[in-house]
Amino acid sequence: MAAFDLNLLPVALAIHEERSVSGAARKLGMSQPAVSVALNKLRKALGDPLFIRTAHGMEPTPRALALVSPTRDILQRLETGVLASVQFDPAITERKFTVALSDIGEMTFLPRLLDRLRRDAPGASICSVTMPPRELALALEQGDVDLAVGYFPDLKNRNFFQQRLFSHSFVCLLSAVHHQRRRTLSMKQFLEMGHAVIRAEGRSQELFEQFLIRRRIRRRVVLETPHFMSIPFLISAGDLVATVPRAVGESFAQFAAIKLMEPPMEIPRFDLKQYWHRKFAKDGANAWLRSVIVELFAD
Known part of the structure; x- marks a missing residue:
């Protein structure tokens, strides 16, 4: 496996589907010579001609036919399981969001936040928690808490992102x-x-x-x-x-x-912010919740 170039597999699949080197090149967005070079590498790696030129186009050998099905399956899994971005849909989610709030934070943020969830994410729920600063930092890092919203001056480690919402007096x-x-x-x-x-x-x-x-x-x-x-x-x-x-x-x-x-x-006034760990900056659910809080509360 260490010596085998997995990038050759899409070339074999494209030649099988198009029955020509030129058609495979168009399908893959490659030049025809580049596809020919890749096919020669694949033939050498597998010890088989793979495709034979005939009057009807490039016909696969039995070795090529055995290669097609697992290759198609591998590429499909890569597209759907690895390369595809995970889309978060609030309308169908049953996610429980955990938010760190003080008791006064609950009075300030929860009524409007719950109202928005009832409208846009009816299957979602909110769990409000309060914990000491060190426990909160660890909970955000591990994903046990999605966001901390309010005044949390201890969350100043570079692994925490923060966004100002409004000033308070x-x-x-x-x-x-x-x-x-x-x-x-x-x-x-x-x-x-x-x-x-x-x-x-x-x-x-x-x-x-x-x-x-x-x-x-x-x-x-x-x-x-x-x-x-x-x-x-x-x-x-x-x-x-x-x-x-x-x-x-x-x-x-x-x-x-x-x-x-x-x-x-x-x-002196003080800023209320939302805080999250950098591990979850690109998480769809976390990003959606942050956007809702900004829309509701940012000045």
């Missing part, structure tokens, strides 16, 4: 019946009010806390919680204030008696 939440009427809190009000602080796994909240530390701003912390979902009920029922990513505040305002206030300081 922070907003303060107060009870809807709070006496504050202005749209922006003063620094005095911000420092005097009792604060509910979220210590969640999501990294975006860390940005705000680190900003306060750098600016040496000390609040009056009344409550610390690892959960976002209790915040709208705590805020609407009392006189606490919480500072959260804007999309979270806008989601809470839809079902709780709270209002959004601008913080009294200029807090």
Whole structure:
């Protein structure tokens, strides 16, 4: 096998089908002398004339006839199994996509993403997961997680691709019946009010806390919680204030008696992105999901 040129097989098949060297050359897009050279190499490799020139064209010998069927099968397998690109069809897929999201990421991304899947990929499903940075990096590499969407600054290895979706800011939440009427809190009000602080796994909240530390701003912390979902009920029922990513505040305002206030300081914005491993950059299903997220959320 090491000495046999597999590129000669399509030549033998073309001569058999066309019954002429010139016809095989046209079929293969080769010159007639090149086909003749290939045929001579094949004859020498197999120790058989393979095709005999007659009044009816190039007639195959028994050795050539034995060669045709497996050659046709080999070439067909190469075309359909190796060379053909795998097309992903969302309309018929039953794929379960696994996406790494924080709890606030779920509120921001999942409603619209699920709505799109119901429309374009009704057989598909979404599994949302949360895991530590090292586990997430390994899961993306192994294909256990398709995408990470949100704020994941630890995914900066060169094997990870990233695409910016939009910038995010922070907003303060107060009870809807709070006496504050202005749209922006003063620094005095911000420092005097009792604060509910979220210590969640999501990294975006860390940005705000680190900003306060750098600016040496000390609040009056009344409550610390690892959960976002209790915040709208705590805020609407009392006189606490919480500072959260804007999309979270806008989601809470839809079902709780709270209002959004601008913080009294200029807090740096942060980018939300989608991340994937380079191994799956050309994967049809992964590429389709990325394109949907860009269409839905990119600014």
